Amino acid sequence: xxxxxxxxxxxxxxxxxxxxxxxxxxxxxxxxxxxxxxxxxxxxxxxxxxxxxxxxxxxxxxxxxxxxxxxxxxxxxxxxxxxxxxxxxxxxxxxxxxxxxxxxxxxxxxxxxxxxxxxxxxxxxxxxxxxxxxxxxxxxxxxxxxxxxxxxxxxxxxxxxxxxxxxxxxxxxxxxxxxxxxxxxxxxxxxxxxxxxxxxxxxxxxxxxxxxxxxxxxxxxxxx
Amino acid sequence: xxxxxxxxxxxxxxxxxxxxxxxxxxxxxxxxxxxxxxxxxxxxxxxxxxxxxxxxxxxxxxxxxxxxxxxxxxxxxxxxxxxxxxxxxxxxxxxxxxxxxxxxxxxxxxxxxxxxxxxxxxxxxxxxxxxxxxxxxxxxxxxxxxxxxxxxxxxxxxxxxxxxxxxxxxxxxxxxxxxxxxxxxxxxxxxxxxxxxxxxxxxxxxxxxxxxxxxxxxxxxxxxxxxxxxxxx
Amino acid sequence: xxxxxxxxxxxxxxxxxxxxxxxxxxxxxxxxxxxxxxxxxxxxxxxxxxxxxxxxxxxxxxxxxxxxxxxxxxxxxxxxxxxxxxxxxxxxxxxxxxxxxxxxxxxxxxxxxxxxxxxxxxxxxxxxxxxxxxxxxxxxxxxxxxxxxxxxxxxxxxxxxxxxxxxxxxxxxxxxxxxxxxxxxxxxxxxxxxxxxxxxxxxxxxxxxxxxxxxxxxxxxxxxx
Numbered sequence: 001x002x003x004x005x006x007x008x009x010x011x012x013x014x015x016x017x018x019x020x021x022x023x024x025x026x027x028x029x030x031x032x033x034x035x036x037x038x039x040x041x042x043x044x045x046x047x048x049x050x051x052x053x054x055x056x057x058x059x060x061x062x063x064x065x066x067x068x069x070x071x072x073x074x075x076x077x078x079x080x081x082x083x084x085x086x087x088x089x090x091x092x093x094x095x096x097x098x099x100x101x102x103x104x105x106x107x108x109x110x111x112x113x114x115x116x117x118x119x120x121x122x123x124x125x126x127x128x129x130x131x132x133x134x135x136x137x138x139x140x141x142x143x144x145x146x147x148x149x150x151x152x153x154x155x156x157x158x159x160x161x162x163x164x165x166x167x168x169x170x171x172x173x174x175x176x177x178x179x180x181x182x183x184x185x186x187x188x189x190x191x192x193x194x195x196x197x198x199x200x201x202x203x204x205x206x207x208x209x210x211x212x213x214x215x216x217x218x219x220x221x222x223x224x
Numbered sequence: 225x226x227x228x229x230x231x232x233x234x235x236x237x238x239x240x241x242x243x244x245x246x247x248x249x250x251x252x253x254x255x256x257x258x259x260x261x262x263x264x265x266x267x268x269x270x271x272x273x274x275x276x277x278x279x280x281x282x283x284x285x286x287x288x289x290x291x292x293x294x295x296x297x298x299x300x301x302x303x304x305x306x307x308x309x310x311x312x313x314x315x316x317x318x319x320x321x322x323x324x325x326x327x328x329x330x331x332x333x334x335x336x337x338x339x340x341x342x343x344x345x346x347x348x349x350x351x352x353x354x355x356x357x358x359x360x361x362x363x364x365x366x367x368x369x370x371x372x373x374x375x376x377x378x379x380x381x382x383x384x385x386x387x388x389x390x391x392x393x394x395x396x397x398x399x400x401x402x403x404x405x406x407x408x409x410x411x412x413x414x415x416x417x418x419x420x421x422x423x424x425x426x427x428x429x430x431x432x433x434x435x436x437x438x439x440x441x442x443x444x445x446x447x448x449x450x451x452x453x454x455x456x457x
Numbered sequence: 458x459x460x461x462x463x464x465x466x467x468x469x470x471x472x473x474x475x476x477x478x479x480x481x482x483x484x485x486x487x488x489x490x491x492x493x494x495x496x497x498x499x500x501x502x503x504x505x506x507x508x509x510x511x512x513x514x515x516x517x518x519x520x521x522x523x524x525x526x527x528x529x530x531x532x533x534x535x536x537x538x539x540x541x542x543x544x545x546x547x548x549x550x551x552x553x554x555x556x557x558x559x560x561x562x563x564x565x566x567x568x569x570x571x572x573x574x575x576x577x578x579x580x581x582x583x584x585x586x587x588x589x590x591x592x593x594x595x596x597x598x599x600x601x602x603x604x605x606x607x608x609x610x611x612x613x614x615x616x617x618x619x620x621x622x623x624x625x626x627x628x629x630x631x632x633x634x635x636x637x638x639x640x641x642x643x644x645x646x647x648x649x650x651x652x653x654x655x656x657x658x659x660x661x662x663x664x665x666x667x668x669x670x671x672x673x674x675x676x677x678x679x680x681x682x
Binding site for chain 1 (some may be wrong): 483522573574576577580583584587588589593596597600603605606607608611612615616618619622
């Protein structure tokens, strides 16, 4: 059984589960909305300041939301020890990670796409004219978040205080993603929008490095 | 009795497993010939579940080795030759019974996964509830489904941890019947039991574990019933 | 035992010597004045912390692939010993910055990187405290350590690139440039002394961890009987 096929099967399972309950995307979306709204209470979102702070706040909201959303990732598999079931049946444990990574990135992206129009309205920042590039930045950033997030979720699921531990482990690691994504987004939302390939490059490097790490060490993360 | 080159046995060599301070298994040597149906008896904490999990490849030994056939167990599943039933059902509550079986069947590479899933559901007496969410199942029904899952890939070695849990008389009869058939087909079965005489009746051998060591073995001359009945079970 | 005491004494003398060198032998820097001397503490601490980080990473890798407990002991020792050095860097930074620039903290590349590193060290140690079972603790913290170490270059580049885009007044200009020979001597000796300190602390902490494991083994044997 090839890696791609196994990943496809598992991805189907993840998507079907979410489609049935729709709990992950909805609660995450509401959380992002909450954070964005609360942030706006802390300063005066006039035009100039929105441009300066908006992108950063947006990505902070995404990061916090992701570190909550990713909690369920492996906790779900602990309920009936379905993780052991998967490990017994799947040839390459990396498929388990790839499937969860893809599903999480998809859910995160969906949430972000839902919230972008709201953000655009609340902070008066034009997104329509740059939306393809914006989606690209979101995607590459989300992959980075979910790569490390899935790995850290596997770790924290086996420790105490896991709800608090996951953000603690994940957020420092995501410093490069936060910086690069914010800069790239800011450049796209500025008066003269431009797609910054240098920042995108850092994001791609991040994704490449941690995809490799996950590939090399994934099976150890799942060990009992 | 055995199916030629598909007959596969189990061997533990100086197998030891520690969890921090707790020693679950102490240098266990155990050899199970292909086709045997073995009952693992013992109190809670004697090491039965640990031994089964090690054989399934879900845990690594602290020292020592486990072999399925001639291959050392290094990863879970051991090339799908092994079927495993654990304490927990390993089923997704939010999927239907059929979806669960089809998922695992597809991952295992079972040919015609949907047909196989339907057949097993019928055999387990769950044919009508195939499209119900597992969340709605009773304990006994989940146990049947879990066993069906273990049989998906037609394994040569079956490892069952307390297969009788939660089953009523009908369920126990089905399991006993299935084990009997599997034994006829030359499948090697190792199951841990507390006190289900219906299932113990299928066994050809009994091994009693105590404090992580083999305390008695019917293959070493003791009567099978004696090994099973020794001490409070 | 005698050798150990001798080692501590030598190190103590070395540290005393380097203190003298730093404060009296090395000349006072032209523009910044006496406060510049804090660099004799700041920079070697940073170097030492980086060395400790490298040791921790190597130990983590070795544990994941070899599973010998001694690599776990080395890893936690390196992290615990490295943390104070990083803390020193974070404290001496503001102490220097305040009289010179009037601000306590500067978000320049190096200091920001140090802060993130500090957070990663702390996360590593906190993770360990949340897992009771020794084998699990060793494996999971080693894996996190690997993630963290490989993240560091990415953190550095992204912060540095950010700073070049949003230039700030250069605050920590290279103090190593144009060093007077006497300053250079002082720096080298302080660095040697700190490395010696690192080794000493590391060995002590490692020995402590090894003894803990021995106690556990003995306890297990007693209980087993």
